[in-house]
Amino acid sequence: MSRIGNKAIVLPAGVEITNKDNLVTVKGPKGELSREFSKDIEIKVDGSEITLHRPNDSKAMKMIHGTSRANLNNMVVGVSEGFKKELEMQGVGYRAQLQGQKLVLSVGKSHQDEVTAPEGITFEVPSATSIIVSGINKEVVGQTAAYIRSLRTPEPYKGKGIRYVGEYVRRKEGKTGK
Structure with a gap:
Protein backbone atom coordinates (compact mmCIF):
# COMPACT_ATOMS: atom_id res chain seq x y z
CA MET A 1 0.00 0.00 0.00
CA GLU A 81 6.93 28.77 -1.18
CA GLY A 82 9.93 27.82 -3.32
CA PHE A 83 12.98 25.73 -2.45
CA LYS A 84 16.51 26.61 -1.40
CA LYS A 85 19.76 24.82 -0.65
CA GLU A 86 22.49 26.42 1.42
CA LEU A 87 26.15 25.61 0.83
CA GLU A 88 29.22 26.60 2.83
CA MET A 89 32.87 26.62 1.86
CA GLN A 90 35.66 25.63 4.22
CA GLY A 91 39.28 26.14 3.31
CA VAL A 92 41.91 28.85 3.27
CA GLY A 93 41.29 31.23 0.37
CA TYR A 94 37.99 29.62 -0.67
CA ARG A 95 35.46 32.26 -1.67
CA ALA A 96 32.45 32.88 -3.86
CA GLN A 97 31.46 35.99 -5.80
CA LEU A 98 28.37 36.86 -7.77
CA GLN A 99 28.92 38.51 -11.17
CA GLY A 100 25.50 39.12 -12.71
CA GLN A 101 23.91 35.67 -13.14
CA LYS A 102 27.26 33.89 -12.81
CA LEU A 103 28.68 32.45 -9.64
CA VAL A 104 32.48 32.65 -9.59
CA LEU A 105 34.20 30.24 -7.21
CA SER A 106 37.81 30.26 -6.05
CA VAL A 107 38.35 26.83 -4.51
CA GLY A 108 42.09 26.20 -4.56
CA LYS A 109 42.52 25.51 -8.27
CA SER A 110 44.77 27.30 -10.73
CA HIS A 111 41.66 28.88 -12.24
CA GLN A 112 38.28 30.14 -11.07
CA ASP A 113 35.16 28.06 -11.70
CA GLU A 114 32.17 29.86 -13.19
CA VAL A 115 28.65 28.48 -12.74
CA THR A 116 25.86 29.99 -14.84
CA ALA A 117 22.42 29.90 -13.22
CA PRO A 118 19.96 27.65 -15.09
CA GLU A 119 16.56 29.09 -15.97
CA GLY A 120 14.49 29.67 -12.83
CA ILE A 121 17.46 29.47 -10.43
CA THR A 122 18.91 32.37 -8.47
CA PHE A 123 22.17 32.50 -6.54
CA GLU A 124 22.77 34.53 -3.40
CA VAL A 125 26.11 35.06 -1.71
CA PRO A 126 25.46 36.46 1.80
CA SER A 127 29.13 36.11 2.75
CA ALA A 128 32.30 35.15 0.89
CA THR A 129 32.05 31.53 2.07
CA SER A 130 28.32 30.79 1.83
CA ILE A 131 26.07 30.25 -1.19
CA ILE A 132 22.28 29.97 -1.39
CA VAL A 133 20.70 28.29 -4.43
CA SER A 134 16.95 28.97 -4.72
CA GLY A 135 14.13 28.39 -7.20
CA ILE A 136 10.69 26.85 -7.67
CA ASN A 137 11.71 23.50 -9.18
CA LYS A 138 13.04 21.17 -6.46
CA GLU A 139 14.89 18.92 -8.92
CA VAL A 140 16.79 21.76 -10.60
CA VAL A 141 17.66 23.41 -7.26
CA GLY A 142 19.07 20.14 -5.92
CA GLN A 143 20.92 19.34 -9.14
CA THR A 144 22.51 22.80 -9.29
CA ALA A 145 23.57 22.64 -5.64
CA ALA A 146 25.03 19.17 -6.18
CA TYR A 147 26.99 20.42 -9.21
CA ILE A 148 28.45 23.32 -7.19
CA ARG A 149 29.39 20.89 -4.41
CA SER A 150 31.05 18.57 -6.94
CA LEU A 151 33.50 21.31 -7.97
CA ARG A 152 35.32 20.73 -4.66
CA THR A 153 33.83 17.95 -2.53
CA PRO A 154 34.88 17.92 1.13
CA GLU A 155 38.03 15.88 1.55
CA PRO A 156 38.19 13.43 4.47
CA TYR A 157 41.42 14.55 6.17
CA LYS A 158 41.00 18.27 6.85
CA GLY A 159 37.40 18.68 5.69
CA LYS A 160 38.20 21.38 3.14
CA GLY A 161 35.71 21.84 0.32
CA ILE A 162 32.13 22.85 -0.45
CA ARG A 163 29.44 21.21 1.68
CA TYR A 164 25.76 21.60 2.49
CA VAL A 165 25.00 23.56 5.66
CA GLY A 166 24.70 21.03 8.47
CA GLU A 167 26.37 18.23 6.49
CA TYR A 168 28.60 15.97 8.57
CA VAL A 169 31.87 15.05 6.87
CA ARG A 170 33.39 11.89 8.32
CA ARG A 171 37.00 12.60 9.11
CA LYS A 172 39.77 10.05 8.63
CA GLU A 173 42.73 9.67 10.84
CA GLY A 174 46.03 10.32 9.10
CA LYS A 175 48.97 7.87 9.22
CA THR A 176 50.58 9.79 12.07
CA GLY A 177 47.31 10.66 13.82
CA LYS A 178 47.10 7.54 16.00
Missing part, protein backbone atom coordinates in the same frame (compact mmCIF):
# COMPACT_ATOMS: atom_id res chain seq x y z
CA SER A 2 1.41 3.38 -0.97
CA ARG A 3 0.88 5.60 2.02
CA ILE A 4 2.37 8.61 0.28
CA GLY A 5 0.27 8.12 -2.85
CA ASN A 6 -2.98 7.92 -0.88
CA LYS A 7 -2.47 11.22 0.93
CA ALA A 8 -4.43 14.16 -0.48
CA ILE A 9 -2.59 17.32 -1.55
CA VAL A 10 -4.11 20.52 -0.17
CA LEU A 11 -3.74 23.56 -2.44
CA PRO A 12 -2.67 26.73 -0.61
CA ALA A 13 -4.36 30.06 -1.33
CA GLY A 14 -3.33 31.60 -4.65
CA VAL A 15 -2.36 28.32 -6.33
CA GLU A 16 -4.27 27.11 -9.41
CA ILE A 17 -3.98 23.72 -11.07
CA THR A 18 -5.07 22.56 -14.53
CA ASN A 19 -5.03 18.98 -15.79
CA LYS A 20 -5.29 18.14 -19.51
CA ASP A 21 -4.67 14.46 -20.30
CA ASN A 22 -2.30 14.17 -17.31
CA LEU A 23 -0.28 17.23 -18.39
CA VAL A 24 -0.53 19.13 -15.12
CA THR A 25 0.19 22.86 -14.89
CA VAL A 26 0.47 24.50 -11.48
CA LYS A 27 0.42 28.32 -11.23
CA GLY A 28 1.22 30.22 -8.07
CA PRO A 29 2.66 33.47 -6.74
CA LYS A 30 6.27 32.41 -7.48
CA GLY A 31 5.74 31.08 -10.99
CA GLU A 32 4.42 28.24 -13.09
CA LEU A 33 5.48 24.58 -13.45
CA SER A 34 4.29 21.90 -15.89
CA ARG A 35 4.85 18.15 -15.91
CA GLU A 36 3.40 15.18 -17.75
CA PHE A 37 2.39 12.27 -15.53
CA SER A 38 1.76 8.62 -16.38
CA LYS A 39 -1.50 7.93 -18.22
CA ASP A 40 -2.24 5.11 -15.75
CA ILE A 41 -2.55 7.48 -12.78
CA GLU A 42 -5.88 9.30 -12.45
CA ILE A 43 -5.54 12.84 -11.06
CA LYS A 44 -8.70 14.34 -9.54
CA VAL A 45 -9.03 17.97 -8.45
CA ASP A 46 -11.84 18.59 -5.96
CA GLY A 47 -11.87 22.29 -5.00
CA SER A 48 -8.66 22.82 -3.03
CA GLU A 49 -7.76 19.13 -2.74
CA ILE A 50 -5.95 16.87 -5.20
CA THR A 51 -6.06 13.07 -5.05
CA LEU A 52 -4.27 10.49 -7.18
CA HIS A 53 -5.68 7.02 -7.90
CA ARG A 54 -4.05 3.95 -9.47
CA PRO A 55 -5.87 1.29 -11.55
CA ASN A 56 -4.46 -1.79 -9.76
CA ASP A 57 -2.18 -2.85 -6.92
CA SER A 58 0.79 -4.12 -8.90
CA LYS A 59 4.22 -3.19 -7.58
CA ALA A 60 4.98 -0.96 -10.58
CA MET A 61 1.70 0.94 -10.17
CA LYS A 62 2.37 1.47 -6.46
CA MET A 63 5.79 2.95 -7.27
CA ILE A 64 4.43 5.25 -9.97
CA HIS A 65 1.55 6.27 -7.67
CA GLY A 66 3.81 7.39 -4.79
CA THR A 67 6.32 9.08 -7.06
CA SER A 68 3.62 10.96 -8.98
CA ARG A 69 2.06 12.23 -5.76
CA ALA A 70 5.45 13.37 -4.41
CA ASN A 71 6.31 15.16 -7.68
CA LEU A 72 2.92 16.91 -7.79
CA ASN A 73 3.26 17.97 -4.15
CA ASN A 74 6.76 19.36 -4.89
CA MET A 75 5.27 21.40 -7.75
CA VAL A 76 2.59 22.86 -5.45
CA VAL A 77 5.11 23.70 -2.71
CA GLY A 78 7.54 25.16 -5.27
CA VAL A 79 5.11 27.65 -6.81
CA SER A 80 3.80 28.73 -3.39
Whole structure:
Protein backbone atom coordinates (compact mmCIF):
# COMPACT_ATOMS: atom_id res chain seq x y z
CA MET A 1 0.00 0.00 0.00
CA SER A 2 1.41 3.38 -0.97
CA ARG A 3 0.88 5.60 2.02
CA ILE A 4 2.37 8.61 0.28
CA GLY A 5 0.27 8.12 -2.85
CA ASN A 6 -2.98 7.92 -0.88
CA LYS A 7 -2.47 11.22 0.93
CA ALA A 8 -4.43 14.16 -0.48
CA ILE A 9 -2.59 17.32 -1.55
CA VAL A 10 -4.11 20.52 -0.17
CA LEU A 11 -3.74 23.56 -2.44
CA PRO A 12 -2.67 26.73 -0.61
CA ALA A 13 -4.36 30.06 -1.33
CA GLY A 14 -3.33 31.60 -4.65
CA VAL A 15 -2.36 28.32 -6.33
CA GLU A 16 -4.27 27.11 -9.41
CA ILE A 17 -3.98 23.72 -11.07
CA THR A 18 -5.07 22.56 -14.53
CA ASN A 19 -5.03 18.98 -15.79
CA LYS A 20 -5.29 18.14 -19.51
CA ASP A 21 -4.67 14.46 -20.30
CA ASN A 22 -2.30 14.17 -17.31
CA LEU A 23 -0.28 17.23 -18.39
CA VAL A 24 -0.53 19.13 -15.12
CA THR A 25 0.19 22.86 -14.89
CA VAL A 26 0.47 24.50 -11.48
CA LYS A 27 0.42 28.32 -11.23
CA GLY A 28 1.22 30.22 -8.07
CA PRO A 29 2.66 33.47 -6.74
CA LYS A 30 6.27 32.41 -7.48
CA GLY A 31 5.74 31.08 -10.99
CA GLU A 32 4.42 28.24 -13.09
CA LEU A 33 5.48 24.58 -13.45
CA SER A 34 4.29 21.90 -15.89
CA ARG A 35 4.85 18.15 -15.91
CA GLU A 36 3.40 15.18 -17.75
CA PHE A 37 2.39 12.27 -15.53
CA SER A 38 1.76 8.62 -16.38
CA LYS A 39 -1.50 7.93 -18.22
CA ASP A 40 -2.24 5.11 -15.75
CA ILE A 41 -2.55 7.48 -12.78
CA GLU A 42 -5.88 9.30 -12.45
CA ILE A 43 -5.54 12.84 -11.06
CA LYS A 44 -8.70 14.34 -9.54
CA VAL A 45 -9.03 17.97 -8.45
CA ASP A 46 -11.84 18.59 -5.96
CA GLY A 47 -11.87 22.29 -5.00
CA SER A 48 -8.66 22.82 -3.03
CA GLU A 49 -7.76 19.13 -2.74
CA ILE A 50 -5.95 16.87 -5.20
CA THR A 51 -6.06 13.07 -5.05
CA LEU A 52 -4.27 10.49 -7.18
CA HIS A 53 -5.68 7.02 -7.90
CA ARG A 54 -4.05 3.95 -9.47
CA PRO A 55 -5.87 1.29 -11.55
CA ASN A 56 -4.46 -1.79 -9.76
CA ASP A 57 -2.18 -2.85 -6.92
CA SER A 58 0.79 -4.12 -8.90
CA LYS A 59 4.22 -3.19 -7.58
CA ALA A 60 4.98 -0.96 -10.58
CA MET A 61 1.70 0.94 -10.17
CA LYS A 62 2.37 1.47 -6.46
CA MET A 63 5.79 2.95 -7.27
CA ILE A 64 4.43 5.25 -9.97
CA HIS A 65 1.55 6.27 -7.67
CA GLY A 66 3.81 7.39 -4.79
CA THR A 67 6.32 9.08 -7.06
CA SER A 68 3.62 10.96 -8.98
CA ARG A 69 2.06 12.23 -5.76
CA ALA A 70 5.45 13.37 -4.41
CA ASN A 71 6.31 15.16 -7.68
CA LEU A 72 2.92 16.91 -7.79
CA ASN A 73 3.26 17.97 -4.15
CA ASN A 74 6.76 19.36 -4.89
CA MET A 75 5.27 21.40 -7.75
CA VAL A 76 2.59 22.86 -5.45
CA VAL A 77 5.11 23.70 -2.71
CA GLY A 78 7.54 25.16 -5.27
CA VAL A 79 5.11 27.65 -6.81
CA SER A 80 3.80 28.73 -3.39
CA GLU A 81 6.93 28.77 -1.18
CA GLY A 82 9.93 27.82 -3.32
CA PHE A 83 12.98 25.73 -2.45
CA LYS A 84 16.51 26.61 -1.40
CA LYS A 85 19.76 24.82 -0.65
CA GLU A 86 22.49 26.42 1.42
CA LEU A 87 26.15 25.61 0.83
CA GLU A 88 29.22 26.60 2.83
CA MET A 89 32.87 26.62 1.86
CA GLN A 90 35.66 25.63 4.22
CA GLY A 91 39.28 26.14 3.31
CA VAL A 92 41.91 28.85 3.27
CA GLY A 93 41.29 31.23 0.37
CA TYR A 94 37.99 29.62 -0.67
CA ARG A 95 35.46 32.26 -1.67
CA ALA A 96 32.45 32.88 -3.86
CA GLN A 97 31.46 35.99 -5.80
CA LEU A 98 28.37 36.86 -7.77
CA GLN A 99 28.92 38.51 -11.17
CA GLY A 100 25.50 39.12 -12.71
CA GLN A 101 23.91 35.67 -13.14
CA LYS A 102 27.26 33.89 -12.81
CA LEU A 103 28.68 32.45 -9.64
CA VAL A 104 32.48 32.65 -9.59
CA LEU A 105 34.20 30.24 -7.21
CA SER A 106 37.81 30.26 -6.05
CA VAL A 107 38.35 26.83 -4.51
CA GLY A 108 42.09 26.20 -4.56
CA LYS A 109 42.52 25.51 -8.27
CA SER A 110 44.77 27.30 -10.73
CA HIS A 111 41.66 28.88 -12.24
CA GLN A 112 38.28 30.14 -11.07
CA ASP A 113 35.16 28.06 -11.70
CA GLU A 114 32.17 29.86 -13.19
CA VAL A 115 28.65 28.48 -12.74
CA THR A 116 25.86 29.99 -14.84
CA ALA A 117 22.42 29.90 -13.22
CA PRO A 118 19.96 27.65 -15.09
CA GLU A 119 16.56 29.09 -15.97
CA GLY A 120 14.49 29.67 -12.83
CA ILE A 121 17.46 29.47 -10.43
CA THR A 122 18.91 32.37 -8.47
CA PHE A 123 22.17 32.50 -6.54
CA GLU A 124 22.77 34.53 -3.40
CA VAL A 125 26.11 35.06 -1.71
CA PRO A 126 25.46 36.46 1.80
CA SER A 127 29.13 36.11 2.75
CA ALA A 128 32.30 35.15 0.89
CA THR A 129 32.05 31.53 2.07
CA SER A 130 28.32 30.79 1.83
CA ILE A 131 26.07 30.25 -1.19
CA ILE A 132 22.28 29.97 -1.39
CA VAL A 133 20.70 28.29 -4.43
CA SER A 134 16.95 28.97 -4.72
CA GLY A 135 14.13 28.39 -7.20
CA ILE A 136 10.69 26.85 -7.67
CA ASN A 137 11.71 23.50 -9.18
CA LYS A 138 13.04 21.17 -6.46
CA GLU A 139 14.89 18.92 -8.92
CA VAL A 140 16.79 21.76 -10.60
CA VAL A 141 17.66 23.41 -7.26
CA GLY A 142 19.07 20.14 -5.92
CA GLN A 143 20.92 19.34 -9.14
CA THR A 144 22.51 22.80 -9.29
CA ALA A 145 23.57 22.64 -5.64
CA ALA A 146 25.03 19.17 -6.18
CA TYR A 147 26.99 20.42 -9.21
CA ILE A 148 28.45 23.32 -7.19
CA ARG A 149 29.39 20.89 -4.41
CA SER A 150 31.05 18.57 -6.94
CA LEU A 151 33.50 21.31 -7.97
CA ARG A 152 35.32 20.73 -4.66
CA THR A 153 33.83 17.95 -2.53
CA PRO A 154 34.88 17.92 1.13
CA GLU A 155 38.03 15.88 1.55
CA PRO A 156 38.19 13.43 4.47
CA TYR A 157 41.42 14.55 6.17
CA LYS A 158 41.00 18.27 6.85
CA GLY A 159 37.40 18.68 5.69
CA LYS A 160 38.20 21.38 3.14
CA GLY A 161 35.71 21.84 0.32
CA ILE A 162 32.13 22.85 -0.45
CA ARG A 163 29.44 21.21 1.68
CA TYR A 164 25.76 21.60 2.49
CA VAL A 165 25.00 23.56 5.66
CA GLY A 166 24.70 21.03 8.47
CA GLU A 167 26.37 18.23 6.49
CA TYR A 168 28.60 15.97 8.57
CA VAL A 169 31.87 15.05 6.87
CA ARG A 170 33.39 11.89 8.32
CA ARG A 171 37.00 12.60 9.11
CA LYS A 172 39.77 10.05 8.63
CA GLU A 173 42.73 9.67 10.84
CA GLY A 174 46.03 10.32 9.10
CA LYS A 175 48.97 7.87 9.22
CA THR A 176 50.58 9.79 12.07
CA GLY A 177 47.31 10.66 13.82
CA LYS A 178 47.10 7.54 16.00
